[in-house]
Amino acid sequence: MTMNQNAAPTLRVSNLRVTYYTDAGRVTAVNEVSFALAPGERLGLVGESGCGKSTLALALMRMIKPPGRIESGSAIVRTDKGEVDLFALDEEDMRRARLSVISYIPQGAMNALNPVLRVGQQMIDALQAHVPEMSYQAMRERAEQALESVELKRSVFNLYPHELSGGMKQRVCIAIGILLSPRVIIADEPTSALDVVVQRQVMETICKVQAQIGASLILIGHDMGLMAQVMHRVAVMYAGRLVEVSPVRALFTRPLHPYTQALIQSLPRLDNRGVFRGLPGLAPSLLRLPSGCAFHPRCAQAMAVCAQVVPKPITTADGRFVACHLHDSVDSDLTPAPVLQEQSHANAPAA
Amino acid sequence: MQLRYLLQRLAFMVFVIWSAITLLFFLPRLSPINPVRERFAELQRSTGWAPRDMERLVKVYEVKFGLNKPLLEQYADYMASVLRGDLGFSIMRYPRTVSELIAQALPWTIGLLLVTTLLTFAIGTAIGALAAWPRSPQWVKGMVTPLVVLAAVPPYLLGLLLIYFVAFRAKLLPLGGAYTLGRFTGPELSLPFILDVARHAVLPALSLILASVGFWALGMRGMGVTVQGEDYVLFAEHKGLKLGRIFYAYYVRNAILPQVTALALALGSIVSAGILVEYLYGFPGLGSLLNSAILANDFFVIYGIGLITIVAVAVSMTLVDLLYPLLDPRIRYGTR
Amino acid sequence: MNLTLPQPASLPTQPSQTVLVLRYLRRNPSLAVGLVLLAFLVGFGVIGSLVIDVDTRAYPLAAPPVQPPSPEYPLGTDRDGRDLLAVMARGVLLTGAVGLIAGTVGIIVGVVVGFLAGYFGGAVDSVLRWLTEVLITIPPLVLQVLIASTIVDKNKVTVLTMAGVASVLSWMGTARMVRAQVLSLRERAFVNMAKLSGMSDLEIIFKELMPNMLPYLAASFVGAVMGAIGASFGLEALGLGPVREPTIGMTIRWAVYHSAIFNQWWWWVLWPVLALILIFASLALINRGLDELANPRVRRSE
Ligand SMILES: Nc1ncnc2c1ncn2[C@@H]1O[C@H](COP(=O)(O)OP(=O)(O)O)[C@@H](O)[C@H]1O
Numbered sequence: 001m002t003m004n005q006n007a008a009p010t011l012r013v014s015n016l017r018v019t020y021y022t023d024a025g026r027v028t029a030v031n032e033v034s035f036a037l038a039p040g041e042r043l044g045l046v047g048e049s050g051c052g053k054s055t056l057a058l059a060l061m062r063m064i065k066p067p068g069r070i071e072s073g074s075a076i077v078r079t080d081k082g083e084v085d086l087f088a089l090d091e092e093d094m095r096r097a098r099l100s101v102i103s104y105i106p107q108g109a110m111n112a113l114n115p116v117l118r119v120g121q122q123m124i125d126a127l128q129a130h131v132p133e134m135s136y137q138a139m140r141e142r143a144e145q146a147l148e149s150v151e152l153k154r155s156v157f158n159l160y161p162h163e164l165s166g167g168m169k170q171r172v173c174i175a176i177g178i179l180l181s182p183r184v185i186i187a188d189e190p191t192s193a194l195d196v197v198v199q200r201q202v203m204e205t206i207c208k209v210q211a212q213i214g215a216s217l218i219l220i221g222h223d224m225g226l227m228a229q230v231m232h233r234v235a236v237m238y239a240g241r242l243v244e245v246s247p248v249r250a251l252f253t254r255p256l257h258p259y260t261q262a263l264i265q266s267l268p269r270l271d272n273r274g275v276f277r278g279l280p281g282l283a284p285s286l287l288r289l290p291s292g293c294a295f296h297p298r299c300a301q302a303m304a305v306c307a308q309v310v311p312k313p314i315t316t317a318d319g320r321f322v323a324c325h326l327h328d329s330v331d332s333d334l335t336p337a338p339v340l341q342e343q344s345h346a347n348a349p350a351a
Numbered sequence: 352m353q354l355r356y357l358l359q360r361l362a363f364m365v366f367v368i369w370s371a372i373t374l375l376f377f378l379p380r381l382s383p384i385n386p387v388r389e390r391f392a393e394l395q396r397s398t399g400w401a402p403r404d405m406e407r408l409v410k411v412y413e414v415k416f417g418l419n420k421p422l423l424e425q426y427a428d429y430m431a432s433v434l435r436g437d438l439g440f441s442i443m444r445y446p447r448t449v450s451e452l453i454a455q456a457l458p459w460t461i462g463l464l465l466v467t468t469l470l471t472f473a474i475g476t477a478i479g480a481l482a483a484w485p486r487s488p489q490w491v492k493g494m495v496t497p498l499v500v501l502a503a504v505p506p507y508l509l510g511l512l513l514i515y516f517v518a519f520r521a522k523l524l525p526l527g528g529a530y531t532l533g534r535f536t537g538p539e540l541s542l543p544f545i546l547d548v549a550r551h552a553v554l555p556a557l558s559l560i561l562a563s564v565g566f567w568a569l570g571m572r573g574m575g576v577t578v579q580g581e582d583y584v585l586f587a588e589h590k591g592l593k594l595g596r597i598f599y600a601y602y603v604r605n606a607i608l609p610q611v612t613a614l615a616l617a618l619g620s621i622v623s624a625g626i627l628v629e630y631l632y633g634f635p636g637l638g639s640l641l642n643s644a645i646l647a648n649d650f651f652v653i654y655g656i657g658l659i660t661i662v663a664v665a666v667s668m669t670l671v672d673l674l675y676p677l678l679d680p681r682i683r684y685g686t687r
Numbered sequence: 688m689n690l691t692l693p694q695p696a697s698l699p700t701q702p703s704q705t706v707l708v709l710r711y712l713r714r715n716p717s718l719a720v721g722l723v724l725l726a727f728l729v730g731f732g733v734i735g736s737l738v739i740d741v742d743t744r745a746y747p748l749a750a751p752p753v754q755p756p757s758p759e760y761p762l763g764t765d766r767d768g769r770d771l772l773a774v775m776a777r778g779v780l781l782t783g784a785v786g787l788i789a790g791t792v793g794i795i796v797g798v799v800v801g802f803l804a805g806y807f808g809g810a811v812d813s814v815l816r817w818l819t820e821v822l823i824t825i826p827p828l829v830l831q832v833l834i835a836s837t838i839v840d841k842n843k844v845t846v847l848t849m850a851g852v853a854s855v856l857s858w859m860g861t862a863r864m865v866r867a868q869v870l871s872l873r874e875r876a877f878v879n880m881a882k883l884s885g886m887s888d889l890e891i892i893f894k895e896l897m898p899n900m901l902p903y904l905a906a907s908f909v910g911a912v913m914g915a916i917g918a919s920f921g922l923e924a925l926g927l928g929p930v931r932e933p934t935i936g937m938t939i940r941w942a943v944y945h946s947a948i949f950n951q952w953w954w955w956v957l958w959p960v961l962a963l964i965l966i967f968a969s970l971a972l973i974n975r976g977l978d979e980l981a982n983p984r985v986r987r988s989e
C-alpha cells in the first residue's frame with residue numbers, strides 16, 4: 001500500500017504545545033505544531049539536536065514526563081472504529097492505544113530490551129497487554145511472524161537481548177512496533193546507533209513493514225541522504241516550531257525556508273547524500289529564544305520585521321507549508337511553482 | 352569451561368577461609384596474655400579461691416590444651432583438628448566441647464536471624480522499589496530518609512528502648528529469654544512451645560528489623576532510580592504494558608539484582624548479625640554464648656564462633672557467585 | 688508571542704560565602720539537620736565540660752547513688768555515684784574522640800592504600816583485593832572482639848585502645864572507594880594531559896586527583912567515624928570497653944549490667960541511649976547530605 005494524499009488523513013496534529021518546567025525556567029520545546037499525515041505516508045522529521053523532535057514524538061505517545069507537560073493541542077488518529085483524539089483519552093484508553101493505534105520505535109534500541117527476559121517473552125508481554133484473550137500459541141505465532149517480517153529468524157524468539165547484535169535488537173524493536181498493526185509508527189532516530197551498512201538495511205526494513213501494514217510513518221533522523229531516498233515528505237523543525245513541510249523532491253530542489261536552504265547547502269555536493277552537520281552560528285537556547293523569528297540571528301535574508309514578529313505559517317497552493325516572512329505574500333511569489341510537478345515521487349502524478 | 356570456573360571459585364573460597372582461619376590462629380598468639388592464667392585470675396577475682404600452686408596448674412592445663420608446643424606445631428594441630436570439625440574444649444564449661452556448645456546455640460540464632468533477615472529484605476526492598484517509582488505517593492518516597500537514619504542506630508539501642516517501653520512499662524511482651532522457663536523444662540516440639548518462643552522472639556526480631564530495613568530500602572532505591580530511567584522500562588510503557596507488569600518484570604526484576612548479592616552476604620552473616628541483641632534479650636543463641644565466652648576468657652569458644660561465621664560468609668558468597676547467572680542471563684560463569 | 692528582546696545579563700552583586708552555604712543547606716536538608724544536631728552535641732559536650740567539674744563528677748563516688756533526676760542532679764545519678772549530666776558531657780566528647788581518631792586513621796590509611804592500588808595497580812592492588820576479600824568474611828564485630836579480647840588486657844583498655852581497635856577496619860571502605868575513583872578518574876583526559884605536561888605521579892595525585900575526590904572523601908570520613916563509634920559501642924556493650932572511662936557506650940554497659948531497667952532506674956538507660964541515637968542520627972544525616980553533594984543525581988528522585 002502506498003500513500004494516498006487524497007484520502008482523509010490518518011493523523012492530524014493541531015496546535016501542539018509542550019513545555020518543560022525546569023529550574024532554569026520554562027522551555028517550550030514544541031510550539032504550535034500542526035501537520036497531517038496521509039494514509040501510508042512517510043514523513044521525515046529533521047532539525048538540529050535539541051530543537052524538540054523527540055519531545056514531539058513523545059507527546060504523540062503521551063509519554064511526556066515531569067517536568068514536561070502537554071499544554072494544548074489535539075492529535076486525531078483515524079482508525080477502523082472512527083477517529084480518536086489521543087490527548088482526550090483517559091489513562092487506560094491511552095495505554096491501549098499505545099502499540100495498537102500508535103507505536104514507537106525507540107532511539108536507543110541498544111538498551112530498549114529488558115536484559116533479563118527473552119525476546120519472545122517481551123513480545124508476548126506486549127500482546128498480552130492488548131489482546132489478553134489470545135492463546136499463547138497464537139501469540140507466539142504472531143510474534144514469530146513479526147520477527148520474520150523484519151528479516152530475523154523465528155529462533156530469535158528464544159534468545160536474550162545480549163545475544164543479539166545492535167542491528168538485530170533494532171529489528172526486534174521494529175517487530176514489536178508492528179505487532180498490532182498500528183495506524184501510525186514513530187521512529188526516533190532508529191538507526192543512529194548502528195553502522196552505515198546496517199543503517200540502510202534497517203531503514204529499508206522499517207519502510208517495508210510500514211507499507212505492509214499500511215501505517216503512516218514519522219521518522220526522525222539526521223541523515224538527509226537516507227531521507228531523500230525513502231521519505232515522501234520532510235518536516236523541518238527549528239527551535240520547537242515546524243518551519244517547513246514539503247514533499248521531499250521539492251524540498252531538495254527548491255527549499256522555501258532560509259533554514260532549510262542552509263541545511264541543504266550544508267550537505268556535501270554532487271551526490272546530495274550525507275549527514276547533516278549543523279550550521280554556522282549557535283543553535284538557540286530554548287530558554288532564551290530570539291524574539292520574532294527564532295532563526296533571525298542566523299538568517300542571511302533577515303529583514304527588519306523578522307526580529308519583531310513571529311512569521312505566520314502558510315500553506316502554498318501546491319500543499320507546501322512554510323513559516324517565514326519572505327513568503328508572507330505567498331500568492332504572487334510561489335504559484336504556479338514548477339516544484340509542483342516534482343511531487344510525483346511516490347504516488348500518482350498530480351493531475 | 353563451567354566446571355573449570357566452578358573449581359576455581361571453590362579453590363578461591365577455600366583459600367579465603369584458610370587465610371581467615373590462619374589469621375584467627377595467629378592473632379591471639381601474638382598476644383602476651385595466657386588464656387589459662389587469665390582464667391585462674393578471673394576465678395580468683397570472682398570467688399576468692401587462689402590455687403596454691405598456680406604456675407604448675409597453668410602448666411598442666413597448657414599441656415591439656417596444647418598451648419605448650421612450638422607455634423608451628425600448634426598451628427598444624429589446630430588445622431588438623433579444624434578439618435576434623437574438632438574445635439577443642441571449652442575452657443569455661445570444661446569438659447564440654449566447643450562444637451557441642453555451638454551446636455546447642457546455633458539453631459536459636461538461625462531461627463531468629465533467618466526469619467528477620469528475610470523479612471527485613473522483603474520489607475526494605477519493597478519500600479525502596481516504591482520510593483524510586485515515580486508514581487508512588489509522596490509519603491512513600493519520604494520514608495527512606497528516616498529509615499536510613501534509623502539504620503545507623505545499632506539494633507542494641509533500639510532493643511533497649513523496646514525492652515523498656517514495650518516489655519517493662521507496657522508489659523505487652525516478655526522481657527527476655529527464649530521461652531517461659533517455668534512452663535517448659537526445655538525445648539520441645541509442641542504448638543504451645545512454638546507460640547511461646549515466637550512471643551519471646553518478637554522484640555529481638557523487631558529491634559533487628561527496624562535497624563536494617565533502611566539499608567535495604569536505600570540500596571533498592573538507588574538501583575531503582577537508575578533502572579526506572581532505563582530505555583527498556585520506558586519502551587515497556589510505549590508498548591502499552593499494564594503498570595503492574597512493568598513494575599514487576601521490567602523494573603523490580605532488574606533493580607533487585609544487586610540486592611540479591613547483598614542478601615546472600617546478609618544470610619552468611621546471620622551467625623554474627625544478632626550477637627548484641629541476643630545477648631541483650633538473653634536469647635540462648637551464639638550472641639549470648641559469645642558474651643559469656645568473653646567474660647570467661649574462653650578463647651576456644653570465641654575462635655569457634657569466629658570460625659563458623661567465616662565459613663558461613665565465605666560459603667554464601669561463593670554460592671551467590673555460582674547462582675548469579677541464573678538471575679542475570681548477561682552474566683556467564685567466569686565473567687564476573 | 689514573545690516580542691521583547693533578550694535582556695543583557697545583569698550583574699547581580701555576588702552573595703557572600705556564608706549566604707551561599709546557607710542557600711545550599713536549604714536545598715540539602717539532610718546535611719543541614721545533621722550539622723545542627725552535631726553542633727548541638729558538640730556544644731553540649733564542650734560547654735558541659737567547661738561548666739561542670741567533669742573530672743570528678745563524671746566518675747564514681749561523686750554523688751549519692753541512683754538519684755532520679757532532680758534540680759541538683761538534672762539527669763540523675765548512677766549506681767556508682769556518677770552525676771549523669773557530667774557523664775553525658777564527658778561521654779559525648781570521649782565517644783566523639785574515639786570516632787574522630789579512628790576515622791582519621793582510617794581516612795589516611797584508606798587514601799594511601801586506595802591510591803596505591805588504583806594508581807599503580809599490580810601487586811598492591813592484588814594484595815588489597817585479597818585482604819578485602821578475607822576481611823569481609825570475618826564479621827567486623829567478631830574480628831574486633833577477637834582483637835580486643837585476646838591482644839589487649841581487658842582491665843587496661845583506654846579510649847585510645849578503643850580507637851586503635853576500631854581503626855583496624857575503618858580504612859577499608861575508604862580504600863575501596865578511593866581505588867574505584869582513581870580508576871575512573873585515571874581514564875579521564877585531564878590526567879593524560881597532566882602526564883604529557885610532565886607532572887610527576889605524586890604531583891598528579893595531589894594536584895589533579897585529590898580535589899575531584901574531596902566530597903567523596905568527606906562522606907567516606909563520616910562513614911568511617913560512624914563505623915568506629917558503632918564498633919566501639921559493640922565492644923563496650925560486650926564488656927570489652929574502657930572500664931574506667933565514662934564513654935556513652937560504657938554508661939549503657941553499666942546500666943544494663945546492673946539491670947537498671949528492672950530496678951526502675953530508667954534515667955540511667957534513657958539518656959545515654961538517646962545521646963548515642965542522636966550521635967548516629969546526626970552522622971547518618973550528614974553522610975547522606977554529603978552523598979547528595981557528591982552525586983546530585985541521587986537528589987532528583989526525591
Ligand atoms: N526531561 C527534560 N527536562 C527538561 N528539559 C527537557 C527535557 N527533555 C527535553 N528538554 C528540553 O527540550 C528541548 C528539546 O529536546 P528534544 O525533544 O530531546 O530534542 P531533539 O530530540 O530534537 O534533540 C531540549 O532543548 C531540552 O532543553
Ligand code: SF4
Nearest residue numbers: 293296299306324325
Ligand atoms: S522570517 Fe526572516 S529571519 Fe526568519 S527565516 Fe524568514 S527571513 Fe529569515
Ligand SMILES: [Mg+2]
Nearest residue numbers: 053054055188
Ligand atoms: Mg532526540
